[in-house]
Amino acid sequence: MDLWEVKGEDDREQWDFVPFVSVGPLRFGMSIDEAEAALGAGSEWALLEASGWHPGAGTTAGCLHLVAYFSEEDGLHCVAIDGLMGPQVTVDGVALVGRVPSEVERWMLDYAERHGATLRYSPGADPHLVELGLVGRVQRAGDVVLSRPVFLARRVHDVHPHVPTAEWFAF
Template identity: 40%
Template sequence: MATDVWGVLDERQRLSWEFAPFERVGPLEFGMTHEQAEEAVDGVLETALRDGSSGSETRADFWLADRLDARFSGPAVTVYYDRSIGLAGVAVNALRGPQVTLGGIGLVGQVPSRLEDRFTDYAETHEKDVQYSQCADPCSPQLGLVLRAQRAGDLVLSRPVMVAEAWADRCWDTTEGCIPRQEWKTFEW
């Protein structure tokens, strides 16, 4: 069976996770070690790749355990660790990642312009600032959330990146923020 690099899970197929700013993304808590993160997602996600360090960060990719299917390629979740704080960033794949919600708003696999409107309304209601990255991604450092975009064939869907409080300052800044450059280059999977 051929690999469908653009295969997008529908909402019924996605895991359901909630985002609690600066605390957790689903079962993944900011500050965890990689071993603790693996244990937290055991049976649901499996580590497929763990990169060596680049500076003070390490990256790991998690794949859906029950959907290691040849029709789909790419990880469901990419996590970033900072040596000084542990789990510091979580990026959710727009095509096959869990549906992560914030205040009832689905952040994953959405049409970016529609999500941006809902996100800015949410931010205003909760008195949070919205900034924009050099790539025009909406972000709230007060929530530790960047709403990036990811290609799905001829479509572009939302790929949220949620960060620990230590990484929130300048999280919209693609050159001076803490989110690794590798994440800013992720547009396809």
């Protein structure tokens, strides 16, 4: 496997996103043990646990085809999907993973306009649909970047303090 290999659309697991409820088999609020059971043996993922709410503090296990962030108070509160090798996650039939970032941002802008939703931007210019808890991050794939969506367990207007620090450094 090449460092910049990108999994084809047909080779990705297909997951649905239900805002503030679930991302594929992962339900917001679940424990690490429940997430491990939901993902199944042999899945390629990482779980980061924070004691209390200290963004970025914790331990990892597995590979990084997705990163699930946990806290003692909230359980699973944030999920980031790897743009190169992660599962394809859709909302309203729209694929969000491994795409050209401007296409995802255009969809987010259109969604906000059609539904009267709030589109905000993080300090790093990542688009964020408040009503969906969706942050449009990017990830390098050699000489290009691909979409790496981040899903939040709750509605927030300022995503920066709610997305763990480790995720802001992912690229």
